[in-house]
Amino acid sequence: MPVISRGLEGIIAAETRIGDVRGDIGQLIYCGYDINELAGKATYEEVIHLLWHGRLPNRRELGKLTEALRAEREIPQGVIDLIQTAPKTAAPIDVMRTAVSMLGCYPTVRHDLDMPENQAIAIKLVAQIGIIAAWFHRARQGEALTPIRKDLSEAGHFLWLMSGEEPSADATRTLDVAFVLHAEHGFNASTFTARVVSSTLSDMYSAISAAIGALKGPLHGGANEGVIHMLQEIGSLEKVDQWVEDALAQKKKIMGIGHRVYKVLDPRAPHLKAMGIKLSNELGEPKWIQMSERIASIMKDKKGLNANVDFYSATVYYSLGIPTDLFTPIFAIARMSGWTAHVLEQLADNRLFRPLSEYVGPEPGKKFVPIAER
Numbered sequence: 001m002p003v004i005s006r007g008l009e010g011i012i013a014a015e016t017r018i019g020d021v022r023g024d025i026g027q028l029i030y031c032g033y034d035i036n037e038l039a040g041k042a043t044y045e046e047v048i049h050l051l052w053h054g055r056l057p058n059r060r061e062l063g064k065l066t067e068a069l070r071a072e073r074e075i076p077q078g079v080i081d082l083i084q085t086a087p088k089t090a091a092p093i094d095v096m097r098t099a100v101s102m103l104g105c106y107p108t109v110r111h112d113l114d115m116p117e118n119q120a121i122a123i124k125l126v127a128q129i130g131i132i133a134a135w136f137h138r139a140r141q142g143e144a145l146t147p148i149r150k151d152l153s154e155a156g157h158f159l160w161l162m163s164g165e166e167p168s169a170d171a172t173r174t175l176d177v178a179f180v181l182h183a184e185h186g187f188n189a190s191t192f193t194a195r196v197v198s199s200t201l202s203d204m205y206s207a208i209s210a211a212i213g214a215l216k217g218p219l220h221g222g223a224n225e226g227v228i229h230m231l232q233e234i235g236s237l238e239k240v241d242q243w244v245e246d247a248l249a250q251k252k253k254i255m256g257i258g259h260r261v262y263k264v265l266d267p268r269a270p271h272l273k274a275m276g277i278k279l280s281n282e283l284g285e286p287k288w289i290q291m292s293e294r295i296a297s298i299m300k301d302k303k304g305l306n307a308n309v310d311f312y313s314a315t316v317y318y319s320l321g322i323p324t325d326l327f328t329p330i331f332a333i334a335r336m337s338g339w340t341a342h343v344l345e346q347l348a349d350n351r352l353f354r355p356l357s358e359y360v361g362p363e364p365g366k367k368f369v370p371i372a373e374r
Contacts, residue, residue, distance in 0.1 A: 018341050019184040023261035030184050039271045044154050044179040051341035070150045072127035076106045088140040092329045097212040099132045104205030121204045122340035129336045133329040134161035174275050181268040182334035190214040194339045198346040199353045211339050212332055221331040226255035227314035228324050231291050240294045256311030257299045265306045272312035279319035288315045
C-alpha cells in the first residue's frame with residue numbers, strides 16, 4: 001500500500017551525487033566533502049565548479065570558470081529597465097524572481113563558450129543574480145547603478161555593486177564563506193521545486209524562478225529576516241530572558257531555532273557564529289551576537305533545540321550593513337549554484353515527478369442537478 005507522508009518527510013524521491021544532509025549527526029556534504037573541509041578554505045567559485053562537475057577545479061579550470069562568470073555580468077537592457085521601474089516598495093526577492101523569469105526572454109548561448117546550452121544558462125544565472133539584487137537596492141534608493149566590474153569575485157562584486165565602495169578583504173571573505181555555506185542543502189523545498197519543474201522539461205529559467213518563489217517563504221529562506229526582526233523587537237540583552245519566556249508561553253515560533261532535518265547542531269551555524277562574533281567586536285556593536293547567544297542558550301536548555309544557519313547569518317549580514325530585506329536574496333544568490341547543479345543533474349537522467357495523493361472526499365454517487373434547480 002502507498003505510504004502517506006505529509007510534507008514528503010522520510011520519502012526518497014530521487015538519487016543525487018551533489019549533496020547530502022545527515023541530520024542525525026549534523027553533517028552536510030558537498031560531493032564527498034564535509035562542509036567543514038570547505039568553509040573558510042575553498043572559495044565560492046571553487047564550490048560552484050565542485051557542485052557542477054563533482055570535483056574541485058585545478059588552476060586552469062578555476063580560471064576558465066571565473067572568466068566565464070565575469071564575462072556574463074552584462075545584463076540585457078530590458079531587465080535593467082525592469083529593475084529601475086519596479087515599485088520601490090517591492091520586496092527585493094520578488095524583483096529577483098521576476099527578473100530571472102525575464103532573463104529567459106533573451107538569447108542565452110554565448111558563441112565563445114564551448115559548452116551545452118543549459119551549462120551556459122547556469123553560468124549566466126550565477127553571474128547575474130547578485131547584480132539584479134544589488135542594482136534594485138540602488139534603484140529603490142534613487143541612486144545610480146554601480147558600474148559592472150570584471151576584476152572582483154562574486155562576493156566582492158556584490159558588495160561593490162551594493163555600496164559603490166571598494167569592498168574590504170575581510171568583508172569579501174566573510175560574504176564568500178557565507179556563499180559557500182548556503183550553496184547547497186540537499187532536497188530542500190526550493191531545490192526540490194526546481195527539480196520538479198525541470199522534470200517536465202521546462203526551461204532552466206522557469207525552474208529557478210519557481211525555486212526563488214519557494215525560497216521566499218518564511219518557513220524556508222525568509223527565516224533569516226525574521227531573526228533580525230526578533231532581535232530588534234527584544235531590543236537589548238537584559239530583555240532576552242523575559243521575552244523568550246513570554247514567547248514560549250504564547251507558543252510563538254522562535255525564528256532561527258530548530259531545523260526540519262538537523263536533530264543536532266546545524267554544522268553551518270558555528271562558522272557563521274564565529275564570523276558574527278568577529279564582526280560585532282570589530283564594529284563595537286556586540287549586542288546582537290550577545291542577544292543571539294543568550295537566546296540560543298535558553299532554547300537549548302529549555303527545549304533541546306539548536307540554532308540553525310539562519311540564526312547567525314542574520315547577524316553576519318546585518319553587521320556587513322546589508323538591509324534586512326536583502327537577507328533572503330543573498331540566500332538565493334548563494335543557492336543559485338546548487339539549484340543549477342540540481343537542474344543539470346535532473347535533466348541528465350530525467351523522470352517526471354508525479355506522486356500519488358490519497359483522496360479523502362465523498363465517494364462517487366452524486367447526481368448532477370441543473371443550475372436552475374439548485
